[in-house]
């Protein structure tokens with residue numbers, strides 16, 4: 001029993017399983033080369049450290065390739081009698097996963113590399129010595145950079161532990177996640193692909209379960225929520241029977257888990273609450289589920305009143321508006337086809353809106369360019 005309790009309450013970290021989604025590295029641009037006063041020679045500039053996004057790359061591979069996590073570019077060559085202009089130091093190009101955000105120690109974003117081939121200079125080389133610097137070279141830029149990986153997926157699954165998220169992922173995609181009857185079975189995000197009959201593919205990310213206080217690092221913490229930041233749709237999932245972490249913890253009803261999920265989301269980032277979202281009420285195959293689902297739907301319909309009945313620290317400030325609510329059994333594969341169909345409609349609508357918006361932006365840009373062209377012509381006429 002003592003052993004079991006330990007398993008249940010240890011807040012596991014994904015790192016233990018070798019999954020890395022955050023990495024801090026040291027980067028240094030090359031120093032410039034010395035100038036040569038006698039011949040007015042100029043030292044070569046130091047090389048830059050450049051991060052470039054590559055598809056199918058993991059942060060683990062970055063560590064494996066450079067275990068000391070230090071990336072240093074080449075120094076510029078000194079000017080000499082034979083080479084008045086010293087050679088430039090070589091740039092160091094480091095391949096990193098696509099979907100990486102690069103941050104300074106003060107959490108300022110240096111760049112986000114969303115597409116394969118996107119690149120960012122993370123440490124500039126120092127200028128070579130020349131007459132304007134008294135022939136003294138400059139040092140290269142030195143800093144620590146944190147690489148944060150955000151998975152790219154169409155749909156992000158958000159739910160308490162044991163809600164059945166992994167069971168759903170397995171039921172609707174070819175992914176084969178671990179499923180078990182204890183909390184925090186999933187310890188790292190995993191993506192599955194839902195393939196529709198017309199071959200349209202939609203990706204679904206299964207994340208470790210969230211519990212109340214996740215923002216204080218309870219359970220697995222809420223840092224995995226970063227992986228839903230760029231999803232197009234949030235799929236909330238609740239066990240219709242609610243959740244209990246252990247006998248020592250209070251039982252939370254399905255409505256309470258929904259409210260707590262909304263709260264954790266807004267505590268992580270307020271604008272996550274505005275993302276399109278749907279709710280899956282799971283485990284409808286178990287006896288008594290119908291009444292409990294009714295109760296939940298009722299409370300969602302009267303959200304403000306229902307929330308007021310909750311203790312203050314459990315109340316979300318804002319309500320996530322669900323575009324649709326489904327009653328399913330992930331285990332028995334009931335209601336999944338309908339849910340998949342509706343989800344696809346929502347995603348397609350969103351895609352259409354995005355394309356329309358892109359088109360309008362293009363038109364606006366072209367109109368702007370055209371009116372700029374006219375202005376230039378008019379100016380030319382006047383001259």
Ligand SMILES: Nc1nc2c(ncn2[C@@H]2O[C@H](COP(=O)(O)OP(=O)(O)OP(=O)(O)O)[C@@H](O)[C@H]2O)c(=O)[nH]1
Nearest residue numbers: 161162163164165166167180184185186209330331
């Ligand atoms: N009766 C029933 N059991 C289900 C259903 N969906 C999942 N379960 C069971 O619920 C337990 C938890 O399922 P998981 O899919 O591992 O839950 P999870 O949300 O991924 O949990 P974490 O990874 O811990 O966050 C397992 O024992 C599943 O077999 C369902 O629709 N009906």
Ligand SMILES: [Mg+2]
Nearest residue numbers: 165166185186
């Ligand atoms: Mg799971």
